[in-house]
Structure formats: structure tokens, C-alpha cells
Amino acid sequence: MKLTFLGTGTSQGVPVIGCRCEVCQSADERDQRLRTSAMVECEDCRIIIDAGPDFRQQMLRTGARAIDAILLTHEHKDHTGGLDDVRAFNFVDFPIIRVVDIFANTQTAAAIKKDYDYAFADNKYIGAPEMRLHTIDTAAPFKVKGHEIIPINGRHSERFFVTGYRIGPLAYMTDFKELLDGEEEKLQGIDTLVVNALRFREHHSHFNIEEALALINRIKPRVAYLTHMSHEIGLHAETAEKLPEGVFLGYDGLSIEIKE
Numbered sequence: 001m002k003l004t005f006l007g008t009g010t011s012q013g014v015p016v017i018g019c020r021c022e023v024c025q026s027a028d029e030r031d032q033r034l035r036t037s038a039m040v041e042c043e044d045c046r047i048i049i050d051a052g053p054d055f056r057q058q059m060l061r062t063g064a065r066a067i068d069a070i071l072l073t074h075e076h077k078d079h080t081g082g083l084d085d086v087r088a089f090n091f092v093d094f095p096i097i098r099v100v101d102i103f104a105n106t107q108t109a110a111a112i113k114k115d116y117d118y119a120f121a122d123n124k125y126i127g128a129p130e131m132r133l134h135t136i137d138t139a140a141p142f143k144v145k146g147h148e149i150i151p152i153n154g155r156h157s158e159r160f161f162v163t164g165y166r167i168g169p170l171a172y173m174t175d176f177k178e179l180l181d182g183e184e185e186k187l188q189g190i191d192t193l194v195v196n197a198l199r200f201r202e203h204h205s206h207f208n209i210e211e212a213l214a215l216i217n218r219i220k221p222r223v224a225y226l227t228h229m230s231h232e233i234g235l236h237a238e239t240a241e242k243l244p245e246g247v248f249l250g251y252d253g254l255s256i257e258i259k260e
Contacts, residue, residue, distance in 0.1 A: 055082025
């Protein structure tokens with residue numbers, strides 16, 4: 001299994017428009033972060049987690065001509081705003097039309113149906129995105145091309161739920177502020193954990209560094225990577241040195257192999 005970080009930035013990305021901080025002006029490519037997204041590849045399957053406003057740019061970077069599914073963590077635009085660009089995958093082998101399967105929790109699926117209503121219309125126009133939307137039961141595993149995926153349930157804030165995903169030895173969680181009761185059990189025995197860490201200071205709707213490290217310490221994966229980081233995380237080269245052994249800052253374009 002291979003995990004590729006397509007984006008590791010927060011909702012505004014890094015650099016932030018108009019910002020002149022040292023991170024936003026850094027020449028280190030690891031400090032340039034598109035909106036958070038990831039790609040998981042097995043021998044016969046390519047899964048994308050979240051498709052925000054940078055989805056087109058991210059997929060062009062990978063060179064991929066096909067994807068099997070997109071898993072959505074929640075409905076916020078920095079995670080769903082690029083879904084219209086599944087059209088490229090729909091029609092890349094035209095006249096064959098390849099429908100893309102989208103998986104989301106109930107709240108997120110409702111938002112997708114509203115925001116992309118033209119893709120689900122009875123008499124939609126030619127060229128509209130071809131998306132097959134699956135509303136998942138977040139209490140039960142589901143499968144993509146035979147690969148079991150276990151939803152991990154949490155809260156982004158009092159108003160919003162968020163869904164992480166365990167795919168074999170990998171667990172991917174972003175925009176969490178808390179795990180719901182009993183959900184940590186689903187993370188036991190994983191090899192690799194990816195978890196959001198917005199900044200060092202407390203935040204009302206995201207883990208900060210301290211909260212992310214506390215979860216990592218409880219779960220004890222072999223390795224852990226931080227994602228969904230703002231410019232307040234500091235320079236990659238400096239912050240990476242402050243992390244415990246086995247914990248790393250993710251960065252755009254980083255690919256890691258995970259033994260299944």
C-alpha cells in the first residue's frame with residue numbers, strides 16, 4: 001500500500017493570501033501546502049480522501065488517469081470544493097464513461113447533493129460530473145473493490161461531525177477535535193496514523209500539536225504523520241526537529257510505503 005499526501009494545509013492553504021510571515025515566504029517546498037487531501041493506492045485500487053479546491057492541481061501532479069473512489073471526511077469546502085473535476089476521470093476514455101464512486105456520511109452526502117445538484121438531476125446536461133454517491137453507515141465497515149474501510153467517527157466542532165478512515169494498517173484522520181466514545185478501539189494495531197494538527201495554540205475545532213501527540217501516544221502506531229497544518233505550525237525544518245521519535249510532519253508530495 002502506498003500513501004501520498006496530495007495536500008497538507010489548512011482551509012486557506014500555505015502561503016496564505018496576503019500573508020508576509022516567514023512560513024508563507026519560505027522557499028522550502030515543504031512549507032507550501034495545498035488544501036488537505038491524500039491518495040491511497042493498493043495493487044488494484046486507487047482511493048482519494050477529500051477533494052478540495054486544489055483537487056485538479058493535485059491530480060495533475062500525480063499523473064493519474066483513473067480513480068476508484070473518493071472518501072469524504074466532511075462537507076466543508078476545503079474538502080469538497082473540487083468535486084466537479086471528477087469530470088476529467090469520467091471522460092478521459094470517452095466514449096466510455098467512468099462513474100466515480102463518492103462515499104460520505106449522512107450530513108456530508110446531503111451537502112453534496114445540494115451543492116452539486118446539477119450532477120444528480122434527472123435530466124442533467126451532457127458533460128456534468130458522473131458521481132455515484134454512497135451514504136455510508138458510519139457504524140459499519142464498507143468496501144471499495146474488495147478492500148474493507150472502517151469509518152472513524154468524531155466531532156469537528158459542536159455543529160459538525162467528521163469521519164476518518166481505516167484502510168488496513170493505515171488510519172487517516174483530519175479536522176478532528178474529538179473522537180466519539182469507543183472509536184479509539186478501531187485504531188488499535190495500526191501501523192501508520194495520519195492525524196490533523198493545526199498549530200501549537202489551542203483551537204476550538206481542530207487538534208493542536210499537543211492533542212494530536214496525545215492521541216498518537218495512546219494509539220502507539222509504528223509511525224505517525226501530521227497534516228492539515230496552518231502557517232502557524234512554523235517552518236517545516238524547525239518544527240520537525242521538535243517532534244517525538246516516530247512522528248513526522250507530512251508535506252505535499254510525500255509518498256510512503258505501508259506494509260499490508
